[in-house]
Amino acid sequence: MAAAAATGGGAATGAGSPPAKLKLFSYWRSSCSFRVRFALNLKGLEYEYVPVNLLKGEQFGAEFSKINPIHYVPALADGDFVLADSFAILMYLEEKYPHHRPLLPSDLEKRAINYQAANIVSASIQPLQNIYVLKFLEEKVSPSEPLSWVQYHIGRGFSALEKVLADHAGKYATGDEVCLADVFLAPQIYAAVKRFNVDMSQFPILSKLHEAYSEIPAFQDAMPENQPDAPQPQA
Template sequence: MAAIIGISYEYKAVNLSKGEQFTPEFEKLNPLHFVPVLDDGDVVVSDSYAILLYLEEKYPQIALLPADPQLKALNLQVASIVTSSIQPLHMLSNLKYLVQKVGPQESLLFAQTNVEKGFNALEKLLKDINGKYASGDEVYMADVFMAPQIAVAMQRFKIDMIN
């Protein structure tokens, strides 16, 4: 993300499957133990939505939201659908909980069904947009939110994102 807006950064991976998000060092950054976290010196911001809005304000030279109010609202809608309807089902902690409560097959079916529902909503929302990216010919917040979710949907849930 930082590469898109042209700022230098240091990437530190957190291996969720090894529980690195539960270390005391990480807990100081985010007591919820979620990723991502942006540590910008005196400012620590967690949650993708908050991080992107922070970067939008701090580095306005390359906008993450279009100036056009309609396209801006569209990008915010996409981000909201991803963060509320799709991304929570990709979280390992949520998946583990579902497996414990209903079993692996039922939890997979639940996640697949709801992730597909979210992507179907996005497809309908973006159907009339022309351009290379989600909301036109520039990369904006919608693209940043959708891209990793598409990859996870295909890899983890075996959802056909091409047809």
């Protein structure tokens, strides 16, 4: 796997900088990787981007199997310490670099809503649009089945999120600061709009959030098409 250097956007604040550059194993279209890129950029943490081409099966190679035995991206290397799973990575970054743009609010109830919204995305939506699930449906059911499957499950999750966030959303998911819920929501809504053609007219809160996210430089830098392993447009 070839490495491509990338740095996150946003200014780091607080006590000191990390002693060594982080290394992120990522795939350009992975929404789980997108979450971590967004968070790293928000926190102003520099990282080296190491592409793992899921379509070519690089996640099953001997090198990456040592990094993550379940063969998913993202994975994060912080010196000799390696961690996989986006939720675990985000909690690790939050606890290790709390002064670098905190993602969790101090208010206990607001923090709990962030966990709930993030979990709806990570447990009830994203796994059902995973490349392995879609490939299985295409092969075992029909080539047209994956899109309707994904649209149904995204719609179900988005309907729940509209209700969960109704009493909490401001400019962003739980107020006027970007928090953990936004780190999960932003890539998921982006995928719904750009990749899966979900009708967002029935989700006014999430549509408003999508517009707000699109204006954040840290989000723009983390978008799939801006990654070094994204396919280049034909001239």
